[in-house]
Amino acid sequence: MISSVVPLVVGVTSHRDISPSQREGISLRVREFFDDLSQRFRGLPIVLLSSLAEGGDQLVAREALACGVRLMAPLPLPPDLYMDDFDNDDVRRSFETLRDQAEVILLPRLMGKPRHVIATPGIERDRQYATAGVYIASHCHVLLALWDGNDVGGFGGTAQIVAYHLSGSLPGLPHKRHVLGDGTESLLYHIVCSRGQGEPAPGLKPLEAGWRTGADPAMHADMPGDFDLMFARMTEFNRECARHAARIAADPPSLHGTPCAATVLIERFFHAADWLAVHFRQRVLLALRVTYTAAALMGIAFTFYAHVPTHDSLIYLFLLLFATGGAVALLARHRGWHRKYLDYRALAEGLRVQSCWRRAGVAADADHEFAHDNFLQKQNIELGWIRNVMRAASLYPSSTPEEPGDDALHEVIEEWVGQSGRSGQLEYYERKASERTRLHHITATIGLVSLWGGVAISVFLAAFATRLDVDTKVTLVTTMAVLSIMAAVREAYAYRKADRELIRQYRFMQRIFASARVALDRTADPARQRAILHALGDAALTEHAEWTLLQREREVEHSKL
Secondary structure: OOOOOOOOOEEEEEEEEEEEEHHHHHHHHHHHHHHHHHHHHOOOOOOEEEOOOOOOOHHHHHHHOOOOOOEEEEOOOOOOHHOOOOOOOOHHHHHHHHHHEEEEOOOHHHHHHOHHHOOOHHHHHHHHHHHHHHHHHHHHHHEEEEEEOOOOOOOOHHHHHHHHHHOOOOOOOOOOEEEEEEOOOEEEEEEEEEEEOOOOOOOOOOOOOEEOOOOOOOOOOOOOOOHHHHHHHHHHHHHHHHHHHHHHHOOOOOOOOHHHHHHHHHHHHHHHHHHHHHHHHHHHHHHHHHHHHHHHHHHHHHHHHHHOOOOOHHHHHHHHHHHHHHHHHHHHHHHHHHHHHHHHHHHHHHHHHHHHHHHHHHOOOOOOOOOOOOOOOOHHHHHHHHHHHHHHOOOOOOOOOOOOOOHHHHHHHHHHHHOOOOHHHHHHHHHHHHHHHHHHHHHHHHHHHHHHHHHHHHHHHHHHHOOOHHHHHHHHHHHHHHHHHHHHHHHHHHHOHHHHHHHHHHHHHHHHHHHHHHHHHHOOOOHHHHHHHHHHHHHHHHHHHHHHHHHOOOOOHHHHO
C-alpha cells in the first residue's frame, strides 16, 4: 500500500540485549513517544522504519503496530539468512509475525550481494547491517534510539548509527550525509536503557528520555521549536493536497514515461507539489497585479486631486484604493501565498531531479542516491520540511528489488533534458527566457516613454511658459506625473517579480541543459551518461535553491509601495 500523504517517518536503532528488567518501562516510554507524536501532528500519519532485529527493534515495532503506526522494514539480509543471527525460535517467530504485518523494503545494493559473501559472519555481513542502519537514519525524520549512551560497539552498532544521524558520517562507509553544516537538522529521541547487566553511560539514568539534536547534544524534555515548525509545514502540505485533491487528480501529471515502482510515490508528490506551486503562483500574481494597479491608480487620483481643485472627491478614491491594496496584501500574507508558492515550487523541482535520478539509475553504484542530500542546505531550518518530504518520497515497499536499465536511462534523457525547441527542460528554459525578455522589454519601453515624454513636456513648458494658460500647464504637468507613476509602478512590479534575475536564471539553466544535451549526444556509454545527469541534477538543485532564496525576500508588501 502506497499512501499519497506525506508521513512523519520514525527510524529506530537499538541494542539487541536490552536488560529484561527494563523492557516494560521501555515499552511504556515508546508508547508515550508515539502517542505524543500522534496528538501533536494529527495531519501526519506515522511510519516506523525498523529492520526488525532482535531486541529493541522488535519491541518498538510491536508497540508501533499497537498504536496504529504503519510499519516498513528495510532488511539488511535476505530473510532466511537474517534469521540465522537470531538467538532462539521465539525471536524468529516474532520476526516472522512482524514481517507479515510490515511493508518490506528490499534494497538492491543489499540484496544483490552473492550469498557466499554474506552467508557467514564477517566484515561484508557487518557492512550489510551498517548500510541498513544508514538507510534508516537517512530516511527518517526522527531517529528513536534505545541506547545506553556508551560509544563502544561493533561496526554499524547503535552508537555508530546515532553518531551518523547526528553528525553525518560513519567510519567504514563511504557515504557522508550532507545535512546542514552545524548539524541542526538531525533530531533524535533518546530512551536510555541498559545492556544486559551493564549500566548506562555516566550521567544517564535507565528509562530517562528526551530530545537531542546534532547542534545540541544535551537531552531536552520538549521537542525543539524549529522541528515543530518543520513538521507543521509538512502537515500544511498534506492539508493543501487534501483540499485540492479533486483538481490535482483532474490535471494530467507533468512527469511522463514508463511507470517505475521505485518512483510512484515521488511522482505523486511531485504532481501535487507542482500543481500547488502553479496554483499559489497564480494567487501571488493576482495579489501583485491588484496591489500595483491600486498603487498606480492611487498616484493618478492624488495627482488629479492636487492639481484639479474641482475634484476633491478623488481623495476618497485614493483612500479606497489604498485600503483595497492593503487588504489584498494582508490577505496574501495571512494565507502564506508567496511562501507556499516558493516552497512548493522548490519541492517540485527537487522531486523532479529525485525521480529522474532514480528512474535513470544515476547513483546505482553508490550507497545512496538521495537528491535531498544536496538540496537547500544553505537555507534556514524551516525549509528542512522540503527535504523531509523528499526523504519520505524515497520510501517504497519492494518485494523484488529492481535496477533501472538503459531503456529507462534514454527515456529520462528525452523527457528531462529534451531537445532544443521541442521538449524537456531545455525547451522550457528557452521559452521562459524568451517570455521574460519580452516582458522586460515592455517595462523598459514604458520607462523610456515616460522619460522622454517628461523631457519633451518639460522642454515644451520651458519654450512656451509665457504663452500657455494655467489649465494647459496643469494638464501637461499632470500628464508628466501620470507617465512617471506608470513607469515607476511598472518598474516596481517587475522588481517584485524578479524579472531581470529570472532572465539570468533561465538563460543560465538553458546553457546548462544545452551543454548537457551536447555531452549526452557525444557518448553512448550509459555510465558516462548517468554521470552527466548526476552533474546536471546537482546544478539544477543548486540553482533552484538560489532562486528560492532570492524570491523569498520579495513578498507582497503594501507598505513599500
